Amino acid sequence: MIEKSLLADLLSVAVSTGGDFAEVFAEREHVTRIRFLSDKVESIRDQVISGVGIRVFEGTKTYYASTTDTSREGLLACAAAVAGAVGEKGGKRKILLTPDTVENRTKIGRYPDDVPTREKTDLLREACVAAKTTDARIAQVDGSYLDTDREILVANTEGLFRTDRKVRTRIAVSAVASAAGENQSGFYGPGGGVGIEFFDAVSPASVGRRAAAQAVTNLTAAYCPAGTMTVAIENGFGGVIFHEACGHSLEATAVGIGASQMAGKLGEQIANEKVTAIDDGTIAGGWGSANIDDEGTPTTRNVLIENGVLKSYMIDRLGSRRLGLPMTGCGRRESYAYEPTSRMTNTFIANGPDKNEDIIASMEYGLYAKAMGGGSVNPLTGEFNFSVKEGYIVRNGKICEAVRGAALIGTGAQILQDIDMVGENLATGQGMCGSASGSVPTDVGQPLIRVKKITVGGRS
Amino acid sequence: MNFSEIKNVLFAAAKAEGLTEYDVYYRVSTDISAEALNGEPSAASFGAKGGVTFRCAVDGKIGAASGECLTEQELMALVPRAMANAALIDADEEPIFYAPQAGDLYERVTAEMPEMPEMQDLRRAAMTLQEKVYAATPLAADGTESGVGGATVTVALANSKGLDLTHTAAMHYAVVEAVVNRDGEPSFGYARSNNFDEASLSEMTDRAVGDALARLGAGALKTGKYHAVFSAKQMRALLGTYAGIFNGKNALLGLSLLGDKVGTEIAAPAVSLYDDPFYAGNTMQMPFDAEGVPTVRKALIEKGVLKTLLYDLTTAKKAGRTTTGNAARGSYAAPVSISPFCLAFGAGNKTLAELFSFVGEGVYITELKGLHAGCDATTGDFSIEAAGFLIKDGKQAAPVRSFTIAGNFYEMLKNITEIGSEVEEGGSGFSMTAAPAVSVKDISVAGEA
Numbered sequence: 055m056i057e058k059s060l061l062a063d064l065l066s067v068a069v070s071t072g073g074d075f076a077e078v079f080a081e082r083e084h085v086t087r088i089r090f091l092s093d094k095v096e097s098i099r100d101q102v103i104s105g106v107g108i109r110v111f112e113g114t115k116t117y118y119a120s121t122t123d124t125s126r127e128g129l130l131a132c133a134a135a136v137a138g139a140v141g142e143k144g145g146k147r148k149i150l151l152t153p154d155t156v157e158n159r160t161k162i163g164r165y166p167d168d169v170p171t172r173e174k175t176d177l178l179r180e181a182c183v184a185a186k187t188t189d190a191r192i193a194q195v196d197g198s199y200l201d202t203d204r205e206i207l208v209a210n211t212e213g214l215f216r217t218d219r220k221v222r223t224r225i226a227v228s229a230v231a232s233a234a235g236e237n238q239s240g241f242y243g244p245g246g247g248v249g250i251e252f253f254d255a256v257s258p259a260s261v262g263r264r265a266a267a268q269a270v271t272n273l274t275a276a277y278c279p280a281g282t283m284t285v286a287i288e289n290g291f292g293g294v295i296f297h298e299a300c301g302h303s304l305e306a307t308a309v310g311i312g313a314s315q316m317a318g319k320l321g322e323q324i325a326n327e328k329v330t331a332i333d334d335g336t337i338a339g340g341w342g343s344a345n346i347d348d349e350g351t352p353t354t355r356n357v358l359i360e361n362g363v364l365k366s367y368m369i370d371r372l373g374s375r376r377l378g379l380p381m382t383g384c385g386r387r388e389s390y391a392y393e394p395t396s397r398m399t400n401t402f403i404a405n406g407p408d409k410n411e412d413i414i415a416s417m418e419y420g421l422y423a424k425a426m427g428g429g430s431v432n433p434l435t436g437e438f439n440f441s442v443k444e445g446y447i448v449r450n451g452k453i454c455e456a457v458r459g460a461a462l463i464g465t466g467a468q469i470l471q472d473i474d475m476v477g478e479n480l481a482t483g484q485g486m487c488g489s490a491s492g493s494v495p496t497d498v499g500q501p502l503i504r505v506k507k508i509t510v511g512g513r514s
Numbered sequence: 515m516n517f518s519e520i521k522n523v524l525f526a527a528a529k530a531e532g533l534t535e536y537d538v539y540y541r542v543s544t545d546i547s548a549e550a551l552n553g554e555p556s557a558a559s560f561g562a563k564g565g566v567t568f569r570c571a572v573d574g575k576i577g578a579a580s581g582e583c584l585t586e587q588e589l590m591a592l593v594p595r596a597m598a599n600a601a602l603i604d605a606d607e608e609p610i611f612y613a614p615q616a617g618d619l620y621e622r623v624t625a626e627m628p629e630m631p632e633m634q635d636l637r638r639a640a641m642t643l644q645e646k647v648y649a650a651t652p653l654a655a656d657g658t659e660s661g662v663g664g665a666t667v668t669v670a671l672a673n674s675k676g677l678d679l680t681h682t683a684a685m686h687y688a689v690v691e692a693v694v695n696r697d698g699e700p701s702f703g704y705a706r707s708n709n710f711d712e713a714s715l716s717e718m719t720d721r722a723v724g725d726a727l728a729r730l731g732a733g734a735l736k737t738g739k740y741h742a743v744f745s746a747k748q749m750r751a752l753l754g755t756y757a758g759i760f761n762g763k764n765a766l767l768g769l770s771l772l773g774d775k776v777g778t779e780i781a782a783p784a785v786s787l788y789d790d791p792f793y794a795g796n797t798m799q800m801p802f803d804a805e806g807v808p809t810v811r812k813a814l815i816e817k818g819v820l821k822t823l824l825y826d827l828t829t830a831k832k833a834g835r836t837t838t839g840n841a842a843r844g845s846y847a848a849p850v851s852i853s854p855f856c857l858a859f860g861a862g863n864k865t866l867a868e869l870f871s872f873v874g875e876g877v878y879i880t881e882l883k884g885l886h887a888g889c890d891a892t893t894g895d896f897s898i899e900a901a902g903f904l905i906k907d908g909k910q911a912a913p914v915r916s917f918t919i920a921g922n923f924y925e926m927l928k929n930i931t932e933i934g935s936e937v938e939e940g941g942s943g944f945s946m947t948a949a950p951a952v953s954v955k956d957i958s959v960a961g962e963a
Contacts, residue, residue, distance in 0.1 A: 230892055281917070311656060428887035
């Protein structure tokens, strides 16, 4: 994307005014997004994202500039802008870049650009038609298809010079069921860090049917009762509970500035001993995987909590300086327009000792949260929330009637202690996580778990 | 390359392909900001981003392609990509490219455009915020962040019908998140302003620190039905989240329940709601929409009655209406959609203290979290994490947190019992909201038993 000699020049200019470290990040990403609405291909978004971001450190102070002008002059002006913010003209430093390669863990079967767009619109059509024909009450289906092919280059004043290529594919269906003047919705959106071969394993029609079934279930569901109760949270996207309740609070972005409830707790028992949680950016074909992060550091399998004991944080380059701990390969950003920061990759609670049927059987009265929506957290206080998209009341150990409109809230520190049963059917779900460095793909996951007590928001 | 050069390259390439209907949409932004953390300067940044989208009609279908690298070679490649994409579209919407009309008025912008600020001024302001927070309370703690910046956005649109429009808008902003800690209990307050002069920085600090301290010692709220007062900020947040119910396309698709409600009462009689592209408090006013149609202020709700939904050219034609000038693009590359510019909720006549006194016993909601997940725009249902204060004997009382509120936005519009007189505005860029505090009956709370 940028020649080595120009990269060295840019880094040299960037650190010429007192900075102790500089980094150039360049990317080019081709994104195809197709929307299918009212039984028709509605729009195709065909976009090439391209630009460069240059960052300088002076201790733990950061300076950043980004540009879409990737001409030599444009890039030198960008480097000069960031250097000018650091200080006055200083000494020149010779930068020696040493290209190396990092193991490629994911072999892509079919790259998006090698597949005709018509094949992609047909895949999406199949999903949406399946949703529409699942039930006569399905009134509207809004489907989307996404693939991206992203090439990045990272070079820095430590001599690092690495490139990586990351492909992602996803299909999502949102179905609306309508009856008696009322609408209810259902959603399913699986994806992977793979090419179009993703659909060899995931049938588009099954995606559509799952979204439609959820919408129809909600149409016949009563409002969820409000109160404090025992909740069983299903696998897959259910893992969003760990992502919100604890994951964000373990990011160096929060820990490194003292704004996390988890700061200073390494080695402490912070969770029930049945809880082991891992952030693993190395999983082949994972939605949140990469060979290197957006700072050029190889991704790792990072055990965050082992048998309830806090073992590690998620640490980017700046976080490493702030905390005096090694980087964990999780410095991520939406694009060149964002300065990277510590982010989750594929984050999940590992399988535990309990049988799934025992978890449901153990509940006299409570909520079984089968499918989850998104949520949010304040890492400072640990207060988090997330929404239940498909839920059922459990009575005397049996899953009973469907309820809708539930939200679960609590604080991370408390919920980790209250996860008192962990099942054995680990699976992951795909999401987009929004934070300081933009929106990045993250996998969440867990087996079925039981939380002995949590506040359930609903309408009594 | 500037917009005029980009347009020339793309128009020439389009003509060479034999295209007769096409347009070029261009949006680029530059920004500058300085941040400080825990009493020290922490970051400085300059950004430039954006790009261009070429759209064309081929056999009655619209195709598009977008890019950020504005070299001649990359621009020329957009034209065949857009043509190939058009062949795959099967939406039955006739392509409409807006032909300029005699009398089109694009000159209504009243906002003064602030200059791009200097980095040294931003740094000083970011540090002033830090100093003010730490001076305001001995409880100020690590995690206190401040940021000050400026941005300019240029939007341009030209088409084969002779349309050729450019508008540049700019803004300044300052934000502070004050963190306090009392005996191990953290709390925070957040404030934002469109200015970073000394008076604004002081006012923001008072607000952020005041909120952080007021929240300390928050207790639980009992499960039940409450008469609630939503703060102006949270009323704005709900309006922004549910803006899509006024989208004419959503109505046609059955995704809004307001499709057949124009002319009927959908809200309490005191409720008025406007979409105003020239809202006085907005420095980023917009004289034309994403299709090039002049923008206008319009009433969505007046005295509780729904007056109109929002339309772009294509949806208006399908619905048998005229466009309201609300075509929008979420980014330079996003397809044309429909969106308000500034949803402004009309003021009532009660001060906040009078709202509390009117409610008597209830809850004052000052924080809502996870709206993107807990609000269903299709059904109107919401179930969201909240925090705030008890209202007791007609006055603001103890802080409460860790509860949820649940209801339905359509029902909430009807259940508004009183409207505050002090309107607050906020949001960033071209999309903002303005609202006063309102009181609403029958809000379900889940908290402690």
